[in-house]
Amino acid sequence: xxxxxxxxxxxxLQEGESSSLNCSYTVSGLRGLxxxxxxxxxxxEFLFTLYSAGEEKEKERLKATLTKKESFLHITAxxxxxxxxxxxxxxxxxxxxxxxFGKGTRLSxxx
Amino acid sequence: xxxxxxxxxxxxxxxxxxxxIQCQVDSQVTMMFWYRQQPGQSLTLIAxxxxxxEATYESGFVIDKFPISRPNLTFSTLTVSNMSPExxxxxxxxxxxxxxxxxxxxxxGTRLTVV
Numbered sequence: 755x756x757x758x759x760x761x762x763x764x765x766x767l768q769e770g771e772s773s774s775l776n777c778s779y780t781v782s783g784l785r786g787l788x789x790x791x792x793x794x795x796x797x798x799e800f801l802f803t804l805y806s807a808g809e810e811k812e813k814e815r816l817k818a819t820l821t822k823k824e825s826f827l828h829i830t831a832x833x834x835x836x837x838x839x840x841x842x843x844x845x846x847x848x849x850x851x852x853x854x855f856g857k858g859t860r861l862s863x864x865x
Numbered sequence: 866x867x868x869x870x871x872x873x874x875x876x877x878x879x880x881x882x883x884x885x886i887q888c889q890v891d892s893q894v895t896m897m898f899w900y901r902q903q904p905g906q907s908l909t910l911i912a913x914x915x916x917x918x919e920a921t922y923e924s925g926f927v928i929d930k931f932p933i934s935r936p937n938l939t940f941s942t943l944t945v946s947n948m949s950p951e952x953x954x955x956x957x958x959x960x961x962x963x964x965x966x967x968x969x970x971x972x973x974g975t976r977l978t979v980v
Contacts, residue, residue, distance in 0.1 A: 786967045797957050797971035798908070800866065841907065845967060852898050852959075853969055857907040 756781045758856035760842050766862045767832055775827040775859045777842030787825050788853060789818050790841040798841055832863045867891060871958050871972030878948055878979050885944045886975045888958030893938035895963025899931070902955040902974070911956075914941040948979045 759778045767773055779787065786805050790798035802811045804820040811818050815836065817828045827840055839860045843853035868891035878884050888897065897914040912920040912933055920933035935941040945952050958972040 788968065790971075795974075795976070797869075797871075797974045800968050800970055803968055843908075843969075852896075852910050852913060853908075854910075855908045 756844055756846055756854040758842055758844055758854055760840075760856035760859050762859060763857070764860040764862070766864065767829075769833055769863055769865050770831045772828070772830045772832070774829070775840055775861070777825040777827070777856055778823060779825070779842070779844045780823075781844045781846045781854075783847035785845045785847045785851075787820055788843045788845070789816075789825070789827055790843065792839045792841055792858070801840075829861070832861075834863045834865050837861055837863045867894065867960050867962065867970045869958060869960060869970060869972040871975055873975055874973060875976040876978070878977065880949050880979055882948055883944055883946045884948065884977060885942050886956055886958070888941045888943075888960075888972055890939045890960050892962075894960040895938075896961040896969075897935060897941045898959040898961075898969070899933060899941070899943045900957040900959060900971075902957060904954070908957065911943070914943075945977065948977075950979045953977055953979045 757780045761776045786803050789801040792798045802818040807822045809820050815830050819826045839858040841858045843855045870889045872887045899911040900908040902908050910923045911926045912922040914920050914933050914935040916935045932944045955974045955976050957974045959969045961969050
């Protein structure tokens with residue numbers, strides 16, 4: 755059974771204080787690992803897809819990396835507007851399977 | 866990306882009644898899914914909406930409780946039937962374009978409160 759574990763559950767940062775969020779996964783053949791941002795009362799917003807170990811992707815202050823067992827979402831010099839819940843999900847190679855989500859990390863950035 | 870319109874955005878319903886949620890996409894997509902997100906929890910897949918045939922339900926979800934329709938490649942509905950307070954949740958429509966595109970995009974969600 756595919757599983758995703760995210761840590762920490764919640765993270766509080768000062769503005770400008772860089773940090774990383776962790777996503778550990780087990781999957782029967784990884785087709786893709788996905789990062790989403792979710793603001794309160796809204797649906798998840800797509801950020802990145804990573805397909806193979808060693809791959810990295812960046813968008814503004816966010817950089818996602820992937821190994822064979824986990825992914826990290828690095829946040830460099832965060833701003834209050836980066837406050838949100840960040841969700842990690844995996845998709846296995848077994849056909850057109852839906853995503854399996856972790857419980858998310860709730861990030862608060864304080865000015 | 867895909868533009869997904871989900872209606873209603875929120876509703877308060879009496880127990881024992883039913884609510885139908887609509888999901889409209891701006892272009893044809895291969896896959897459509899329905900998720901539930903309970904307060905403080907992550908997303909749980911309810912079912913895959915199959916075009917022209919019965920939906921594929923995940924363990925713990927049944928067609929009598931959550932009937933789903935998908936008459937074409939851009940539209941789907943989810944009905945929450947005979948509601949109880951335990952059904953209070955956010956319901957999300959998700960789509961995947963298909964082919965080389967594996968990213969899933971989400972609607973804004975329907976916040977359902979059952980009283």
